[in-house]
Every structure is written in structure tokens, then in C-alpha cells.
Amino acid sequence: MSETISRPFTFVKDGIFYFSRRVPNELKSHYTSPRIAFSLRTRSARIAEARARKAADQLDEYWYHLRCQDGKLPGKHMLREQGLSSAEATAQAPVVSSASVLLSEAVGIYLQQKGKGRPVTFHRAAERSCGYVIDACGDKHLDAYTKADANAFRDALIARGLSGSSMTRVFGTVRAVTNFAASEQGLDFTNPFAGVYYDRTAGVSDRTPVPADALAVVQAQCRSLDDDMRWLVALVSDTGMRLAEAAGMTRDDIVRNNDGSLHARVRPHPWRRLKTKGSERDVPLEGEARWAAERILAQQTESRFAFPRYNKTDATNANAASAALNKWMKEYAPAGCTMHSFRHSMRERLRAVECPSDIVD
Template sequence: MSETISLPFTFTKDGVFYFSRRIPKELKHHYYSSRIAYSLRTRSPRVAEARARKAAEQLDEYWYLLRSREADLPGHHMLRTGQTSGGGSNAPQPTVNSSSVLLSEAVGLYLKQKGKNRPATFQRAAERSCGYVIDACGDKHLEAYTKADANAFRDALIKRGLAGSSMTRVFGTVRAVTNFAASEQGLTLSNPFTGVYYDREAGVSDRAPFSIADLKKVQTKCREHDDDLRWLVALVSDTGMRLAEAAGMTRGDFMRAADGSLFARVRPHSWRRLKTKGSERDVPLEGEALWAAQRILAQETTSEFAFPRYNKKDTTNANAASAALNKWLKEYVPKGCSMHSFRHSMRDRLRAVECPADIVDQIGGWQTDGVGHGYGKGYPLDILRKWIGEVT
């Protein structure tokens, strides 16, 4: 343990070494955080020390350049406008639109206008994705980026080991930031980050749905354990909710319809946002989901949360829930199945009883194509309950 503590610019989490270094006060205006921290992707102290030392040296060099750029140039008062000292070279200098912005500034514009009332993950995604571009190609004015830069960016992401699906998200964020900033600044921009080729299937594993036998096995185990973790599993298993939706519910989100039946009201909360506007819905509780809701409501507690252990701070800790429950599931389900598989399974189960697609979408909070589906309030609870009852 002492060896771990003695390594400069590092800390460990779950045995993995992370690089961490405070940004100098005079350079903080260049960053969106006061500290740089990221995984060194190793458990070896020797490898971690070498990687941390290299990262620290790179930062020292870059910070020296930043300080030099901001310092007064010696002899600046002797320079002739439009000429360089010493040779009068007329080498052309890069020209940019007077309204142009650096990519780092574009991120600031994007977050200022579009980041209002958005979760912290929205800001982190924009900063991280554009940070990858700056690491690979430098912090340039938007018009200065070329297709060669975009390809170099792609290659850097591949070198980082990102899966095709992750690269798609990163590229999408970079395009959104650059297009928005260009529009705000009145720039005519042919976005080089559009149409970049890469294997979108690379490193992507299919999420397998549960078989009916595996589903029933897991649900039986939930009844045997009969604790809050298994109530969460059971709730997701017969509603098809996203794990974060269920983990962030309050006891008050379980409501009774006019006929006395229970349903879950899925609505955004300050501690847990929803993925889309269409995710807001009422889901009838049948089968094991009904059992889970009844067990939750039967508990004597002062907490407003259905699952207090995942709501101890300002944000629902859905990642912790996912890690714990997926670890437990491994013993009972085939490889490739996870908590998210319940969502795939619910869709398959509803298909198997020939449930209309728009009802399936309403139950799961999926987006339904077509303008007409945006009209009205959707199907009433008794219709949704009928179809869920067919599969539970």
C-alpha cells in the first residue's frame, strides 16, 4: 500500500491507478475544471509511475507554452506591424473570420446556451469529446480544422480503445458543438467531422434478451432474497423500465388508479432526469413488478425514496445499481445478459402476444415514429394493463 501512496500524481480506485494533477491557478481559465484526472488503465505501480511521469512532463511543457504565449514578448515594442523581426519575411499568416472561435471557446458557447437545466453528464460529454479533439489535433479555430484533422481524431479514438458505438456518440457531440457555435457566430462551415469512416460495430456486443426460463429463474430468486436490491430487479423485470428510471423513483411515484390498481408514474426529478420527453409515462404494475411495489410500500421508513441506498446524494447513483445488480445476475443468466436485457425482453414478450407497436412504445417509453403519435394523451391505463397482463 505504501508503494501506491508514494507514486506522484496518482491515486487508486478499485486497484486501478488514476492520474491526477491540479491545474495552476494562473492557467485555470483555459480549463473547465480545476484538476485533470483520468484512468491510467493499469494496476501495476511500475507502469502507472511511468505513465504518470510522462503525463506530468507533457503538462509541464504545455503549461510552459501557455505561460509564454500570455507573457509580454521581449522587445515587442520594437516590432514593425505586419513584419517579423530579423528578416522581413512575408510568409502568409493563417487568416480566420473575425467572428471565429477556438474549439475550447465553442464548447463554452454550447454549454452556456444549451447546457441550461441539463444534467452534469451533458457538460462532461461536451468537454470530454471536444477535449479528445484538442488532444489529437490542437485547439484551433473552427474553420482551421480539416478532414485530415478529423481522420487523425478518429485514429486517436481508435487508439484509445473506444468501441464503435462510443465513437459515434463522441463524433455526434463534436459535430453538435461545432455546428452550434458556427451558427451562433455566423460562420460558414463545412464540418470536417461529418462523414468520417470508422467501423461502427467494432467492439460492440449485442445485448441478449432473457429467455422465459431465465426470466422466471431470476424472478424466483428475487422472491427468495426479498430485499431492496431484488425488489429493484423485479420491478424492472416486469415493466421494462430503464434501470435509472426505477432506481430514482420515490414511494409517491407508486400510485393507485380509480379501480385501486397500482401503477408507476415515471416522471423527471431533480435527482434523476429522463432520457427523452417520451419517457414520461404511467406503467401498470403486474406480476413481479406489482409484488416489488407492494414490498416497497410496506416498509416503514422516513425516506421518500423507493431505493434510498441509490439516492443518498443529489443524483441517483444508477451506475452503482447497475454494477451491483449485474454482478448478482451473472450467477443465474447466460453470458451477455444484463439488467438492460429486461428491457429487450419486455419488447420481445409484447411482440410475442402481438401487442400493437405503439402500445409497446408507450409501455417502454420508446420514441414512436410519425407526426400523428405526438397528438393526444396516448392509451389509457386499462389498455396498457391488459397487454402487460398478457405477458406476466
């Protein structure tokens, strides 16, 4: 507590510093909330203090302009009658609608309405993407952003080293946040972040399938080591499931059919969502996937999860699984092959046996 008291305009929640400042009474008509609050996206007190001071200075400058709009122009009596008009002589902030909100407030509106029941990654994506805009262009009202701001934002993303596909995701999130907040506020808004040109293929590498010989080596190593991490690899290798789908499975999701065959029920769970509604499916377990499923079911454990090590909290830790298994695979698969490569391998294997495309999908 003493740490935040000594740093003006900040408070800490779950270890993250937030900016908070009361809107002056005479300016509350310009805002939808009496207080401005948003994440500073850092756990460092030193960085938080610098960012909070910058935000406070920006607000002081903008509030000065708001107060001047209805007041008398300083030095107006000294203007020449034939000189500049008062409109030309007055340096004011861009005119914004009374319905407009700051981008930081727009993020709050978006997450409050659209973020209910969504995973923490959804919230982080919105905060991070719009945070990039604020870092590059400042925290402005939505209708104060211009195409020049959007282009500057693009250039800042390129300078960060983001690939074309990552920039597409970031721009998509920013457009979603700004469009939704503008709609909620009834703001007539032409989004400057739409139609921004950049090379969408820059830094994007082709997805590399696992070659047949490397697939055999990896699966042989899975049988040799015979532990839960290798069961997960084997399960994904002969099903093409997404890693998160497999890592978040319960033992009950592995179903034994009347004829003795096995299949996996891929369904959403509170601890692991699916990427799309169409991701719900039943996946036959054959080959090494069946071996892995049998090993999972044979374990004597009180956990309902197929892979307890990645389900110790209220959310499946697929990132930890990806990092560990991708590192392990490097010894046995060509460069560029990852756990996700098994999905591309499965598509190629199905195409090779002339499987109909609707079944492949």
C-alpha cells in the same frame, strides 16, 4: 493552494485541475475573453502540470505567429528578388477568422448556453469528447481544424479501443459543440468533423434479452432474498423500465388505482431526468413488478424514495445500481445479459402475444 501556486497556469476546482492564462493585451482583439480557461480533466497534480505546460507552449507558439502577422518579416532584406515571394517564404499559422474561438472556449460557450439545468453527465460528455480532439489535434480555432485533423481524431479514438457506437456519440457531441459555438460567434464554418468515415458496427455487440428460463430463476431469487436491490430487479424485469427510471422513483410514483391495481408514473424529477420527452408514461405493475411495488409501499421509512440507497445525493446514482445488479445477475443469467436486457425481453414477450407495436413502444 500552495500546490497550485507551484504549478503555473493551473487552479483547482472541486478537485479537478484547470488551465488558466491571461491573454496578452496586444492580442485581446483576437479573443472574446481576456482569459483562457478550461478543464485539464485530471485530479493528478503531476499530469495537470504536464498538460498545462503543453497548452502554454502551444499558446506561446501561436501568439508568436499572431504577433508576426502585422510585423516585418525577419530577414526580408536577404530574400532574392527573383526567389520565393514573401507569402511563400513566410511560415504563418493558418489564417483564422476574428470571430473564431478555440475549441476549449467553444466548450465553455456550449455549456454556458445549452448546459443550464442539464445533468453533470451532459457537461462531462462535452468536455470529454472535445478533450479527445484536443489530445489528438491540439486546441485550435474552430476554422483551423481540417479534414486531416478529423481523420486523425478518428484514428485516435480507434486506438483508444472505442466501439463504433461510442465513436458515433463522441463525434455527435463534437459536432454539436463546434456547430453551436460557430453559430453563436457568427462564424462561416464548414465542420470537418461531419461525414468522417468509420465502421459504426465495430465492437458493437447485439443486445441480449434474458431468456424465459433465466428470467424465472432471477425472479425467484428476488423473492428469496427479498431486499431493496432485488425489488429493483423485479420491478424492472416485469415492466421493461430503464434502470434509472426505476431507481429514481419516489413512493408517490407508485399509484394504487380504484380497482386495487397498481401502476408506476414515470415522470422527470430534479434528481433524475428522463431520456426523452416520450419517456413520460404510466406503466402497469403486474407479476413480479407488483410484488416489488407492494414490498416498497409496505416499508416503514421516512424517505420519500422507493430506493433510498441510490438517492443519497442530488442525483440518482443509476451507475452504482447498474454495476451492483449486473454483477449479481451473472450467476443466474447467460453471459451478456444485463439489467438493460429486461427491456429487450419485454419487447419479445409483448411481440409473442401479438401486442400492437404502438402499445409496445
